[in-house]
Amino acid sequence: xxxxxxxxxxxxxxxxxxxxxxxxxxxxxxxxxxxxxxxxxxxxxxxxxxxxxxxxxxxxxxxxxxxxxxxxxxxxxxxxxxxxxxxxxxxxxxxxxxxxxxxxxxxxxxxxxxxxxxxxxxxxxxxxxxxxxxxxxxxxxxxxxxxxxxxxxxxxxxxxxxxxxxxxxxxxxxxxxxxxxxxxxxxxxxxxxxxxxxxxxxxxxxxxxxxxxxxxxxxxxxxxxxxxxxxxxxxxxxxxxxx
Amino acid sequence: xxxxxxxxxxxxxxxxxxxxxxxxxxxxxxxxxxxxxxxxxxxxxxxxxxxxxxxxxxxxxxxxxxxxxxxxxxxxxxxxxxxxxxxxxxxxxxxxxxxxxxxxxxxxxxxxxxxxxxxxxxxxxxxxxxxxxxxxxxxxxxxxxxxxxxxxxxxxxxxxxxxxxxxxxxxxxxxxxxxxxxxxxxxxxxxxxxxxxxxxxxxxxxxxxxxxxxxxxx
Amino acid sequence: xxxxxxxxxxxxxxxxxxxxxxxxxxxxxxxxxxxxxxxxxxxxxxxxxxxxxxxxxxxxxxxxxxxxxxxxxxxxxxxxxxxxxxxxxxxxxxxxxxxxxxxxxxxxxxxxxxxxxxxxxxxxxxxxxxxxxxxxxxxxxxxxxxxxxxxxxxxxxxxxxxxxxxxxxxxxxxxxxxxxxxxxxxxxxxxxxxxxxxxxxxxxxxxx
Numbered sequence: 001x002x003x004x005x006x007x008x009x010x011x012x013x014x015x016x017x018x019x020x021x022x023x024x025x026x027x028x029x030x031x032x033x034x035x036x037x038x039x040x041x042x043x044x045x046x047x048x049x050x051x052x053x054x055x056x057x058x059x060x061x062x063x064x065x066x067x068x069x070x071x072x073x074x075x076x077x078x079x080x081x082x083x084x085x086x087x088x089x090x091x092x093x094x095x096x097x098x099x100x101x102x103x104x105x106x107x108x109x110x111x112x113x114x115x116x117x118x119x120x121x122x123x124x125x126x127x128x129x130x131x132x133x134x135x136x137x138x139x140x141x142x143x144x145x146x147x148x149x150x151x152x153x154x155x156x157x158x159x160x161x162x163x164x165x166x167x168x169x170x171x172x173x174x175x176x177x178x179x180x181x182x183x184x185x186x187x188x189x190x191x192x193x194x195x196x197x198x199x200x201x202x203x204x205x206x207x208x209x210x211x212x213x214x215x216x217x218x219x220x221x222x223x224x225x226x227x228x229x230x231x232x233x234x235x236x237x238x239x240x241x242x243x
Numbered sequence: 244x245x246x247x248x249x250x251x252x253x254x255x256x257x258x259x260x261x262x263x264x265x266x267x268x269x270x271x272x273x274x275x276x277x278x279x280x281x282x283x284x285x286x287x288x289x290x291x292x293x294x295x296x297x298x299x300x301x302x303x304x305x306x307x308x309x310x311x312x313x314x315x316x317x318x319x320x321x322x323x324x325x326x327x328x329x330x331x332x333x334x335x336x337x338x339x340x341x342x343x344x345x346x347x348x349x350x351x352x353x354x355x356x357x358x359x360x361x362x363x364x365x366x367x368x369x370x371x372x373x374x375x376x377x378x379x380x381x382x383x384x385x386x387x388x389x390x391x392x393x394x395x396x397x398x399x400x401x402x403x404x405x406x407x408x409x410x411x412x413x414x415x416x417x418x419x420x421x422x423x424x425x426x427x428x429x430x431x432x433x434x435x436x437x438x439x440x441x442x443x444x445x446x447x448x449x450x451x452x453x454x455x456x457x458x459x460x461x
Numbered sequence: 462x463x464x465x466x467x468x469x470x471x472x473x474x475x476x477x478x479x480x481x482x483x484x485x486x487x488x489x490x491x492x493x494x495x496x497x498x499x500x501x502x503x504x505x506x507x508x509x510x511x512x513x514x515x516x517x518x519x520x521x522x523x524x525x526x527x528x529x530x531x532x533x534x535x536x537x538x539x540x541x542x543x544x545x546x547x548x549x550x551x552x553x554x555x556x557x558x559x560x561x562x563x564x565x566x567x568x569x570x571x572x573x574x575x576x577x578x579x580x581x582x583x584x585x586x587x588x589x590x591x592x593x594x595x596x597x598x599x600x601x602x603x604x605x606x607x608x609x610x611x612x613x614x615x616x617x618x619x620x621x622x623x624x625x626x627x628x629x630x631x632x633x634x635x636x637x638x639x640x641x642x643x644x645x646x647x648x649x650x651x652x653x654x655x656x657x658x659x660x661x662x663x664x665x666x667x668x669x
Contacts, residue, residue: 246551318533461513
C-alpha cells in the first residue's frame with residue numbers, strides 16, 4: 001500500500017465516490033453550525049458592532065485562497081515529477097475554487113472595510129496582494145483553457161504555477177515594502193498575545209475554517225471527478241475518429 | 244550563440260522587425276499622460292516615476308510575443324532545437340537580444356521622457372539606474388511568458404495576462420527607486436532588491452522557459 | 462555510425478499512430494518512408510529528430526548527428542540567401558556556405574532577400590541548409606514540395622553525394638528522386654492496430 005495508489009484514476013474514482021458525500025456532508029454541517037453560531041449567537045463587538053461578524057466568511061475564505069494555491073503547487077510538482085494525471089487534473093480543478101475564495105475574501109473585505117476604514121477599497125498591502133493573487137489565478141486558468149493538448153497544458157500550467165509561486169511570494173513582500181497599510185496583522189494565530197481575537201469569536205471561527213477546508217476538499221474532489229470523466233470522454237471521441 | 248544574437252539583432256533592425264515600436268509607445272505614454280492629467284508641473288513630478296516605469300513595462304510587453312512566435316511559425320525553433328545550442332542558451336540569447344532592442348533603448352531615451360514628465364533633477368540618475376537594473380528582468384520574465392504561449396494562436400492577450408502579474412515586484416521596486424531618488428531619499432534597499440530580482444530571474448527563468456518550449460514543440 | 466530504431470511507437474495528439482517499428486540505417490544508406498496521408502510519417506520523423514518523446518521503444522544514434530528539415534524551412538524573409546545560410550552554418554560550427562549555394566544552384570541568388578524568392582527557390586535554400594549543418598543524418602519531411610523537375614534531379618544528386626560521403630538520409634516522399642539504391646519502407650503495416658490512448662493510460666480502467 002503506497003499513497004501513490006490514489007493517483008491511479010480507478011482507485012481515485014472509487015475512493016472519491018465513497019468519500020465525497022461524507023466530506024460534503026461534514027462541510028455542510030460545520031459551515032451551518034459555524035455560520036449560525038457566528039452570526040446569531042455571538043455578542044456584538046463594542047467598537048465594530050455587528051459588522052465584525054463578517055470575519056466568519058472573510059478569514060476562512062482568505063486562508064483557503066492561499067491554501068488552494070499551495071495545494072495546486074504541490075499537485076503540479078507531483079505531476080511534473082511522477083506524471084500522475086489525477087494530480088494535474090486536481091490542480092486544474094482547484095484553480096477556479098481558489099479564485100472564488102479569493103473573490104469572496106476581497107468582497108467581504110470591502111464590506112468590512114467600508115464601515116471601519118470609510119472606504120470600499122484601499123491600496124493596502126494585504127488587499128493588493130490578494131488582488132495580485134486573483135490575477136495569478138486568472139492567468140493559470142486562462143493558460144489551461146488556451147492549450148488544446150491536455151498533457152501539454154498540464155506541463156505548461158505546472159511550470160507557470162511553480163514560477164508564479166515564487167513571484168507571488170516576492171509580490172507579497174514587495175507590496176509590504178511599498179505601503180505599510182491599514183489592515184491589521186493576522187490575529188488568528190496570536191491567542192495569548194495582547195489584543196487577540198475575542199474568545200467568544202474564536203470557537204465559531206475555528207468551526208467556520210474547518211467548514212471552508214472541508215468545502216474546498218469536497219469541491220476539488222467533485223471537480224476532479226468531472227475532469228477525469230471529461231478526459232475519458234475525449235479519449236473515447238478520439239478513438240471513435242480513428243476507428 | 245553569438246551568431247544567434249547577431250541574427251536576432253539584424254532581424255530587429257531590418258524593415259518589419261518591430262524595432263522602434265516599443266520606443267514610440269514609450270514616447271506616446273509620456274505625451275498622453277500629461278494631456279490626460281493636466282499640465283501642472285507639481286502633479287506630473289509626483290507621478291513621473293510611476294508613469295515612466297509603467298510606460299517602460301508596457302513598451303516592453305508590446306514586443307514580447309515576437310521573441311519566439313516568429314521562429315515557431317517559420318520552423319526555425321524546430322531547427323534550433325535540433326542544433327548544438329542548448330534550448331536554455333537559445334532562450335537566454337533571445338532574451339538578451341530583446342533587452343538590447345527594447346530595455347536598453349528605453350533606458351537610454353528615458354531621461355528625455357523624464358523632462359517631458361517634469362521629473363525632479365535628482366531623479367534622472369536613478370531613473371536610468373533603475374531601468375538599467377530592472378529591464379533585464381522584464382525581458383527574461385517576458386521570454387518565459389512567450390515560451391509558455393508560443394503554441395497558442397493569437398496568444399498576445401494571454402501572454403499579457405500571464406506576464407503582468409509576474410512584473411509586479413520589478414515594477415514596485417523600480418518605481419520606488421525613482422520615487423525615493425527624486426525626493427533625495429535613500430535608494431539602496433529598493434535598488435538592491437530590484438537587482439536581486441533581475442539576477443534571480445536571469446539565472447533561473449531560462450531553464451523554466453526552455454522546458455516550456457520543449458513541451459510546446461512536441 | 463548507425464541509426465538503430467527498435468520497437469518504436471509514436472504518438473500524435475495523445476494517440477499512438479505507429480507501433481512495433483524497427484529498422485537500421487548504416488552510413489551511406491538512404492531510407493524512403495511511404496504510406497498514406499495521416500499514417501504518421503511526420504510524427505515519426507519529429508520523434509526521430511528528438512522533438513517529441515517516443516511512447517515506447519528506443520532510437521539510438523550518435524549525439525548531435527542529425528538534422529531535420531520539414532515543410533517550414535526556418536528562413537528569415539528579411540535576410541539574404543547568403544545570410545540565412547551563414548546563420549545556420551555558424552550555429553553548427555561553420556559549414557561551407559559557398560559550396561552549399563553552388564550545389565543547390567543558388568549562387569546567382571546569393572544577395573537576394575529570402576522574401577523575394579519563389580517557392581521553389583526557398584525550398585532549395587532550405588535544402589542547402591542541410592549541407593551547411595555538416596551533420597551526417599538527414600531527416601527530411603517531403604523535401605521536394607514545390608521543386609521543379611530539374612531541381613528534384615539536382616536534389617537527388619546532392620543526396621547521392623551526401624550518401625557517397627558516408628552520410629545517411631531518411632526521407633518521407635512520394636516522388637522518385639532517382640535514388641535506386643535507397644530502400645523503401647512502407648509504414649502501412651506498422652499502423653497502430655487498436656488505437657491506443659497513449660497519454661493518460663488508466664483513464665479507461667477507471668470506468669471498467
